[in-house]
Amino acid sequence: MxxxxxxxxxxxxxxxxxxxxxxxxxxxxxxxxxxxxxxxxxxxxxxxxxxxxxxxxxxxxxxxxxxxxxxxxxxxxxxxxxxxxxxxxxxxxxxxxxxxxxxxxxxxxxxxxxxxxxxxxxxxxxxxxxxxxxxxxxxxxxxxxxxxxxxxxxxxxxxxxxxxxxxxxxxxxxxxxxxxxxxxxxxxxxxxxxxxxxxxxxxxxxxxxxxxxxxxxxxxxxxxxxxxxxxxxxLQRWEAFQAEDAEYLIVGYGTCGRIAKSAVLKARKQGLKVGLIRPITLWPFPEEAFANLDGVKGILTVELNFGQMVEDVKLAVECRAPVYLHNRLGGMLPSENEILRKLGQVFDLAVEV
Structure with missing residues (x-):
């Protein structure tokens, strides 16, 4: 077609x-x-x-x-x-x-x-x-x-x-x-x-x-x-992208989800085990996506606000891994390099940007 x-x-x-x-x-x-x-x-x-x-x-x-x-x-x-x-x-x-x-x-x-x-x-x-x-x-x-x-x-x-x-x-x-x-x-x-x-x-x-x-x-x-x-x-739905063996997860939906996917690909090229969880249903929030966090050392949410979805992520994670936020405001979009820089900053990773 x-x-x-x-x-x-x-x-x-x-x-x-x-x-x-x-x-x-x-x-x-x-x-x-x-x-x-x-x-x-x-x-x-x-x-x-x-x-x-x-x-x-x-x-x-x-x-x-x-x-x-x-x-x-x-x-x-x-x-x-x-x-x-x-x-x-x-x-x-x-x-x-x-x-x-x-x-x-x-x-x-x-x-x-x-x-x-x-x-x-x-x-x-x-x-x-x-x-x-x-x-x-x-x-x-x-x-x-x-x-x-x-x-x-x-x-x-x-x-x-x-x-x-x-x-x-x-x-x-x-x-x-x-x-x-x-x-x-x-x-x-x-x-x-x-x-x-x-x-x-x-x-x-x-x-x-x-x-x-x-x-x-x-x-x-x-x-x-x-x-x-x-x-x-x-009804819970999400996309898991290279998340099976991930040590670090990025969580983003909509526009942030597609930018975060590029950040994951760039991180993988550097040998970093980074994956993406992209919520598709925001309600019901896909809590099941975070049911198994074995091997996950940390999570970074990417949002275009002061931090809103991050609250649902924290509730789903239930303190099993640290959760951080990277955000942009006022119509600005994050770049993949920004996301990787934040990931390296909060989790003390050697990231090339």
Whole structure:
């Protein structure tokens, strides 16, 4: 199958169409705007509808209403706009409605800038709105994964009746790479007997959203807790690169994951046993990737923030190896030499950079 040269944002839009997305509600914001532009041109040709809401709050609530009908729905934004969607996402989690939400992150805090960041990690993985909910978070590191993970996100959203976040960034969204527009096998998914269909076809569904008694409120949350436990057991995914015999592990996702892979290759050429763990699901976090740390002397996480994923790495490692952080901020990206220099610094290694 041939490949097409596409921006990451365009790959997301094309994948959504091929996954059967019929409705998109959003508001343009850099660096995610190409998703809206691409879908505005191509989604109607596929029998879908795109509506630009007056803002992000309106857009996520349009998704709420559309998802309740059982249609495949998506929205996209960038960090400040994603923040505005958080109340709506909490409601989606409470009513167990499947929506795919793309966050092409930009720097902050506040209005910030247009460069790439990973400072939205906490917001995405810990449930950015109120109520302590969880949502699946997928972290692509290249154009092909932006396409593949977006297609998969719709299946996961339908299977688990939950919002699914594609966590991209300004670098991945704007970069052009060859993308194979492959088809995804049709998944075996549960019937949407919960979907509403008007007065005559109204579904007999229990909405676990608003509880006037604490007992009902606890029961609703226990139901969600059990579902999240099932997701945590079955969905953990990661890439292990030259990690089998590694004495030192670098951990990075998304853009940092692809840069860290180059650092691993350079370290191996110098005879250093360095490997990479690249989380693909940020929630559930791939704790299983750190189950066996025999022979591992230390771990370095690489992030575009003050240090967020490093907390989950430390929890997974449980003090079995020292964990350090190398970070860049404000839209700056680390180089492979920077990563190796930090690795040599914290673990007292002779590294050539």
């Amino acid at each position: 041939s490949k097409e040269l596409m921006k990451g944002n365009e790959a997301i839009g094309e994948a959504a169409i091929r996954a059967g997305c019929k409705l998109f509600f959003g508001y343009p914001i850099t660096p995610s705007t190409e998703i809206v532009e691409y879908l505005s041109k191509h989604l109607p040709k596929a029998g879908g509808t795109l509506l630009q809401g007056e803002d992000e709050v309106a857009s996520i609530n349009m998704c709420y209403g559309a998802a309740s009908t059982g249609a495949r729905v998506m929205t996209a934004s960038s960090s400040p706009g994603f923040s505005l969607k958080q109340e709506g996402m909490s409601y989606l989690a409470a009513t167990e409605l499947p929506v795919v939400v793309v966050n092409v992150t930009r720097t902050g805090p506040g209005l910030g800038g247009l460069g790439p960041t990973q400072a939205d990690y906490f917001q995405c993985t810990k449930g950015g709105g109120h109520g302590g909910y969880r949502q699946i978070v997928l972290a692509p590191s290249k154009g092909q994964e932006l396409y593949d993970f977006t297609m998969e996100a719709f299946d996961l959203a339908d299977k688990y009746r939950t919002p699914v976040v594609i966590l991209s960034d300004g670098f991945l969204g704007q970069m052009m790479e060859p993308v194979e527009l492959k088809k995804r096998p049709k998944a075996e998914l549960p019937a949407k007997d919960w979907a509403v269909g008007g007065c005559k076809g109204r579904a007999k569904r229990k909405v676990a959203n608003y509880a006037l008694t604490n007992e009902i409120g606890e029961a609703n949350n226990l139901h969600l807790e059990a579902k999240y436990a099932e997701m945590k057991d079955s």
